[in-house]
Structures are given as structure tokens and as C-alpha cells.
Amino acid sequence: MSGFPGLQDQAMRIMCLNGWGGKLHEDLLPYVEKTAPDILCLQEVVHSPATAKDWLTYRDGDHILPQRANFFRDVARTLPDHTAVFCPAAQGVLWDKDQSTPSQWGLATFVHKSVPIIGQVQGFVHKGYSPVGYGDHPRSRSAHGIRVYDYKNNRSVSVTHMHGLRDLRGKMDTPERAEQARRLLDLSRQVTEPEDLIVLCGDFNVEPDSETLRILADAGLVELVTGQGFAGTRNSHYKKPGQFADYMLINDVEAVREFTVVYDPEVSDHCPLLLDL
Structure with missing residues (x-):
């Protein structure tokens, strides 16, 4: 971990987190509010505007999960001074007992209103929108990619x-995962200008020795989670083998004032990644 005491008030703070559908929202929302990132990159976000319900259920065979029905709304209300952008990957249904409700699933980005968004791109790294x-x-x-000005x-x-993408066979290298890494790079390049500081992050669903990270490294990006010696990005809520899923990369490590994987508090089955620039 690197740190520069006394500079936190001058830092731009970026948080990356898989929110686990808001399952631990009672811990997650206060943590996000207290941490107050300038930019929050949030994956696994549920958006169900057709219902006022707080909780619905996701069903996929024997895979059953409680979902915070309007997780996007919840986080947006917690960060009222942020611009909120939701990027759906698909619309399916969640359930309230036997009653189905249309619900969108994807990721979201929250940017403090003091930080100007001067470029933006949204797209797909695997398949396309499933309506x-x-x-x-x-x-x-x-x-989702944004270009901001850091005053x-x-x-x-x-x-x-x-x-x-999640592959039911595991986190091994596949042609689809290699292609999604290239698509992620392409989206980043669409929103990046020469001399910009570049950050890529997310729940990549791959191991540290993956082809995905090699492709990103070949593009000049340095991975911070393993590069700074963290032992994983999962916590006690994750019961399966393999402790890595989430990564954050940057093109200039000299711009890193502090980076950490947050193990406490536990606000998801993923750990927040916190970067101060």
C-alpha cells in the first residue's frame, strides 16, 4: 500500500465495488456515504422502476437470491450530490412470491457534481443488450467510461x-474473456485523450494470471491489487474457492497517492477498491 499523509483532502477518490445486488445495503449505504468517493463505479446494480418494493427475489433454477429491488435508487439517494448514470445489460424479471416484476440489471456510475464530466461512452464487452x-x-x-476534469x-x-462475464465452468481463460478485455480497452480509448490519466476497474471475474490482465498490461496499464500485494478481493460472505475477482489498473503509478482493498467493513461479498489520486 502507498500513502501520502496530509494529502487526502487534495485527492480525487475513486471507488470500485460489486454491490451484490444490494444484499448488504444496510452496511453498504452508510459506508459509501461516509467514504464519499468523487467517482463510484458500481457493478451488479438492480433497477426496478415499475415497483416501490424494497426487496424482490431472483430465481435461476436452484440459484435464488434476495435483490434490493431499487438498488440504483437507494445509492442515488445516498449520494444526492452525485450525477447518477445507470447502464443496463439486460431486463428480466424478479419475483414477489408469485408476482413477477420487470427489472433491469447492470452497472452504474456516480460522479460528484463538482467533477465535470467532459466525455462519456457506454457499450458492451460481451454480447449486447438483452431486452x-x-x-x-x-x-x-x-x-461505462467517463472522462472528467480533476480540478x-x-x-x-x-x-x-x-x-x-461469468462462466459457469469457472474463471479460466476463454476467447470470450480475451475479447471482452479488448472491448474494454476500446471503450476506454474512445473516451480518452492524449495525456489523460487512465483508470480501468471492475469485477473482471478472472484470476491474477489471466490473459485478460496480460492484455491490459500490454496496453501499458499497471494492476494495483496484486501489484501492491493484496491477498484477494473477497471476504467472509464469499464461500467458494478463489479470492480474486476485482481489479483496478492505471497508466501512471506515480499518480497513485493511496490504494487499498477494503476488508472491513464488509458491504458486499466483494471488497471495495479505493484509489486516491
């Missing part, structure tokens, strides 16, 4: 995040 049902595995995956450091910064 009727969440689709067959591996399902559609979206990405604290007098420079432009591009930040692009994705939720990498």
Missing part, C-alpha cells in the same frame, strides 16, 4: 469499468 430476459450464460455484460490536480482523467 426480454437475462439470457443464457454467459450473459450480456456492459461497460484538485489540474488534469483530465478517464475512468472505465465493467462487470466481466
